[in-house]
Amino acid sequence: MVAVKETVEQVKQLDVDQYRYGFTTDLEVDKAPKGLNEEIVRFISAKKSEPQWMLDWRLDAYRRWKTMDEPQWARVLYPKIDFNDSYYYAAPKKNAAPKTLDDVDPAILDTYKKLGIPLREQEILAGVQMSKVAVDAVFDSVSVVTTFKEELKKAGVIFCSISEAIKDHPDLVKKYLGSVVPVTDNYYATLNCAVFTDGSFVYIPEGVRCPMELSTYFRINEKNTGQFERTLILAEKGSYVSYLEGCTAPQRDENQLHAAVVELVALDDAEIKYSTVQNWYPGDAEGKGGIYNFVTKRGDCRGANSKISWTQVETGSAITWKYPSCILRGDNSRGEFYSIAVSNGYQQVDSGTKMIHLGKNTTSRIISKGISAGKSQNTYRGQVSAHRKATNARNFTNCDSLLIGETCGAHTVPYLESKNASAVFEHEATTSKISEDQLFYCRQRGLSAEEATALIVNGFVKDVLQQLPMEFAVEAQKLISISLEGSVG
Amino acid sequence: MLEIRNLHVAIEEGTKKLLNGLNLTIRDGEVAAIMGPNGSGKSTLSYVIAGKEDYKVLDGEILLDGKNLLEMEPDERAAAGVFLAFQYPLEIPGVATMTFLKAALNAQRKGRGEDELTTPDFMRRVKAGAEKLGIPQDMLKRGLNVGFSGGEKKRTEILQMALLKPSIGILDETDSGLDIDALKIVSEGVNALRSAKRSFLVITHYQRLLNYIVPDTVHIMLKGKIVRTGGKELALELEANGYSDYVTNAAA
Numbered sequence: 001m002v003a004v005k006e007t008v009e010q011v012k013q014l015d016v017d018q019y020r021y022g023f024t025t026d027l028e029v030d031k032a033p034k035g036l037n038e039e040i041v042r043f044i045s046a047k048k049s050e051p052q053w054m055l056d057w058r059l060d061a062y063r064r065w066k067t068m069d070e071p072q073w074a075r076v077l078y079p080k081i082d083f084n085d086s087y088y089y090a091a092p093k094k095n096a097a098p099k100t101l102d103d104v105d106p107a108i109l110d111t112y113k114k115l116g117i118p119l120r121e122q123e124i125l126a127g128v129q130m131s132k133v134a135v136d137a138v139f140d141s142v143s144v145v146t147t148f149k150e151e152l153k154k155a156g157v158i159f160c161s162i163s164e165a166i167k168d169h170p171d172l173v174k175k176y177l178g179s180v181v182p183v184t185d186n187y188y189a190t191l192n193c194a195v196f197t198d199g200s201f202v203y204i205p206e207g208v209r210c211p212m213e214l215s216t217y218f219r220i221n222e223k224n225t226g227q228f229e230r231t232l233i234l235a236e237k238g239s240y241v242s243y244l245e246g247c248t249a250p251q252r253d254e255n256q257l258h259a260a261v262v263e264l265v266a267l268d269d270a271e272i273k274y275s276t277v278q279n280w281y282p283g284d285a286e287g288k289g290g291i292y293n294f295v296t297k298r299g300d301c302r303g304a305n306s307k308i309s310w311t312q313v314e315t316g317s318a319i320t321w322k323y324p325s326c327i328l329r330g331d332n333s334r335g336e337f338y339s340i341a342v343s344n345g346y347q348q349v350d351s352g353t354k355m356i357h358l359g360k361n362t363t364s365r366i367i368s369k370g371i372s373a374g375k376s377q378n379t380y381r382g383q384v385s386a387h388r389k390a391t392n393a394r395n396f397t398n399c400d401s402l403l404i405g406e407t408c409g410a411h412t413v414p415y416l417e418s419k420n421a422s423a424v425f426e427h428e429a430t431t432s433k434i435s436e437d438q439l440f441y442c443r444q445r446g447l448s449a450e451e452a453t454a455l456i457v458n459g460f461v462k463d464v465l466q467q468l469p470m471e472f473a474v475e476a477q478k479l480i481s482i483s484l485e486g487s488v489g
Numbered sequence: 490m491l492e493i494r495n496l497h498v499a500i501e502e503g504t505k506k507l508l509n510g511l512n513l514t515i516r517d518g519e520v521a522a523i524m525g526p527n528g529s530g531k532s533t534l535s536y537v538i539a540g541k542e543d544y545k546v547l548d549g550e551i552l553l554d555g556k557n558l559l560e561m562e563p564d565e566r567a568a569a570g571v572f573l574a575f576q577y578p579l580e581i582p583g584v585a586t587m588t589f590l591k592a593a594l595n596a597q598r599k600g601r602g603e604d605e606l607t608t609p610d611f612m613r614r615v616k617a618g619a620e621k622l623g624i625p626q627d628m629l630k631r632g633l634n635v636g637f638s639g640g641e642k643k644r645t646e647i648l649q650m651a652l653l654k655p656s657i658g659i660l661d662e663t664d665s666g667l668d669i670d671a672l673k674i675v676s677e678g679v680n681a682l683r684s685a686k687r688s689f690l691v692i693t694h695y696q697r698l699l700n701y702i703v704p705d706t707v708h709i710m711l712k713g714k715i716v717r718t719g720g721k722e723l724a725l726e727l728e729a730n731g732y733s734d735y736v737t738n739a740a741a
Contacts, residue, residue, distance in 0.1 A: 435579075436542070436543075437579055438579050438580075438581065440539075440541050440542070440563060441575065441578070441579040441581075442581070442593075443540075443562070443563035443564045443567070444539050444540075444563055444564075444566075444567055444571075444572075444573050444575075445567060445589075445593035445596075445597075445649065445653070446564050446567040446568055446593050446594075446596040446597035446600060446653070447564055447592060447593060447596045448562075448564050448596070449564075451564075451592070451596060455581070455584055455588075455589070455592055456581060456584070458583070458584065459581055459582055459583025459584035459632065460582065460583055461583075462583040462584075463583075
C-alpha cells in the first residue's frame with residue numbers, strides 16, 4: 001500500500017482543521033439578486049442567452065416545485081432551509097465566455113492550480129500527469145474552461161458545458177434532458193430543473209471508445225451561493241466512456257446548498273463508468289457550516305447489453321442525500337454501484353442506490369462500505385426491485401459498515417421488491433468496529449495509532465478503491481485518511 | 490538487556506494485583522522461559538512490556554538496554570526493539586500480509602530515523618524468510634491472518650519477528666494450538682534468530698516447547714511474581730511434579 005506513508009505524512013501536515021480546500025478566491029462577480037422567484041429563473045435563462053424552449057422548461061419546473069414538499073424520509077436532521085436566503089447565480093465578471101485558457105481570469109486558474117486540477121493542456125501533454133484527462137471546470141454557476149476539446153472532436157466526442165450544448169446541440173438536449181430524471185422526480189431535482197446554471201454535457205457517437213478520461217471539477221466559491229449543476233451523458237450504441245467528477249468548496253460558517261442532477265443514457269452495448277470523489281466542505285469540528293448536498297443521479301441502461309457503473313467516494317458535506325441509481329431497461333443490461341462513504345465530526349450521510357430491473361436477464365451489483373467516526377451518522381439506503389417482466393433478474397448486494405469510536409452510528413436500510421418469481425436477490429451486510437486489540441496489534445508492530453487506523457480502513461475499502469481509475473484511487477485513499485484524522489487516540 | 494524491577498500492575502488502582510513485585514533480568518543473547526499455571530500473570534507480563542493500555546502500572550520499572558519502556562507508546566517500544574508474538578494474532582481483513590509487513594518494517598525504520606527499504610530489497614527479505622518457515626507466496630497476498638490456520642498464524646508471527654529483528658522477542662504461548670510438525674518449524678524459525686545480541690522471553694505452559702527452543706534460564710511464575718529461577722532442568726522437574734509444591738508453599 002504505497003499511499004499509506006504518504007497519507008500519514010499528509011495527515012500530519014494538517015493543523016486542527018483538516019479541510020485543505022477551505023480557501024476562498026477573491027473575484028468580482030456577477031450575481032443574481034438574492035432569493036428565488038420567477039424573475040430569478042428568467043434572469044438565469046437570460047444570462048445564458050437560452051432559447052425560449054429552455055426558459056419555458058425552467059418556468060414549468062419552478063411552478064411545479066412551488067407545489068412540492070421537501071422529502072422527510074431520509075435519516076438526516078437539519079434546520080429548515082430558507083430558499084430565499086441564497087443566491088442562485090454567481091459568475092466571475094471578467095471574460096464571461098472565455099475562448100481559451102488565456103482569457104480565463106488568472107485568479108480562477110490559480111484556484112484550480114491550488115486544488116491540483118490540471119487545466120493547461122500543454123502541462124498535461126508535457127507529462128505533468130500520467131495519463132490524459134480532459135477537464136471541464138465549473139466555478140460557482142458557470143463552466144470556466146473545458147480542455148482537450150479539439151482532440152475529442154476528432155473522435156466525434158462532444159464534451160462541453162451544458163450551457164453550450166443547449167445552444168449548439170439543442171436537438172440532443174431536447175431529446176434527452178429530463179428523460180432519465182423527470183422534471184417532477186423529487187423536490188431537489190425539480191428545483192434544479194428551474195435554476196440549474198451549468199454542468200457538463202457529453203456525447204459519445206456510435207461505436208466510439210472515448211480516447212481519454214473525461215472529468216468535471218465543481219467548485220463553489222461565492223458566499224451564500226447554491227450550486228445547481230446539471231450533467232447529461234449520452235453513450236450511443238457500442239460506445240464507451242469513463243467520467244470523473246470532483247467537488248470542493250471553501251470553508252464558511254453558513255451552510256451552502258448543492259442540488260445537482262446527473263442523467264446518463266446508455267444505448268445498446270454501450271458502457272458508462274461514472275466516478276465521483278465528493279469532498280465538499282463538511283463543517284467544522286462543532287458541526288457549524290458545511291455543504292448540504294442533495295443530489296439526484298440516475299443512469300438509464302436503455303439499450304440491450306448496456307452497462308452503467310457508479311463508483312463514489314463520499315467524504316465531504318455536512319449532509320449527504322444521494323442515491324446514484326440504474327434503470328435496467330434493456331435486456332441483459334447491467335448496473336453497478338460501488339460506494340465508500342466516510343463520515344466524521346457531525347456529518348450526516350444518507351446514501352445508497354436504486355437498481356430497477358425492468359428488462360430480461362438484467363444484473364446488478366452493489367458494494368457499499370460505510371465508515372463512521374466522531375459523532376456522525378451514516379446510513380445506507382438501497383432499493384432493488386424487479387418488474388414483473390424482468391425474468392431472471394439478479395442482484396448481489398454487500399453492505400459493510402465500520403465504526404470508529406463510541407459516539408457514531410451506522411444504519412442499513414435495504415428495500416427489496418420482486419414481482420417476478422425468477423428473480424434472485426442476495427443481500428449481505430456486516431457491521432464491525434476497529435477493535436482496541438487490532439489497533440494494539442498494529443502498534444506493537446511499529447505503526448502509530450493513526451497509521452494503524454489508516455491501514456485497517458484501507459483494507460476495509462479495498463474492494464471499492466479497486467474500481468476507481470488509478471490516479472483517483474490514490475487521491476481517494478489519501479482523502480479517506482484525512483477525513484478520519486483525529487478519530488482515534 | 491531487559492530489566493524488570495519491582496513491577497506492580499493491576500487493571501486499575503485498588504483492584505487485585507496481576508503482577509505483584511515482579512523482578513526479572515534477561516541478559517543479551519539469553520533465552521529465558523517463564524512457566525506457571527493459568528492466571529499466574531504470564532500473559533499480563535507480556536502485554537505490559539509491549540505497552541497494552543488495559544493495564545495500570547502501579548510501581549516499578551522496565552528498562553530495555555537502559556531505556557525506560559514505561560514512558561513509551563507501544564509503537565515506540567516496537568521501534569526500540571520489543572516484539573511480541575501474540576498467542577492469538579489478530580486478523581486485518583483486506584490488508585495483504587505483504588503490505589502489512591512493509592508498513593510495519595518501514596514504520597519502525599522511520600521510528601529509528603533510518604531510511605525505508607527499497608521494494609526489491611524488502612521483497613528479497615520477505616521471500617527468504619517465508620521460505621524458511623514454509624509460508625507459500627500466495628499466503629503473503631491474502632489478508633493478514635484472515636482464514637489462516639492456527640499454525641499459519643504462528644508461522645506468520647515468526648516471519649514478522651525475523652523481518653523486524655527485535656532486541657527482545659516475547660513468545661506468548663506460541664506452542665498453543667500447534668501440532669508437532671508446526672512446532673518444529675516455528676522452533677527452528679526462532680532458533681535461527683538466536684544471537685549474542687538478541688534475547689527471548691518464552692512463555693509457555695508446557696515443557697514440550699523447551700525441547701525445541703532450549704532456554705538458558707527457566708523462571709516459575711506464581712501469583713504475579715517469580716518464585717523460583719533455575720536452568721533448563723527446572724522445566725523437566727516441573728513436568729514431573731507439576732506446580733502443586735509451589736502453590737502449597739505460596740499459600741503457606
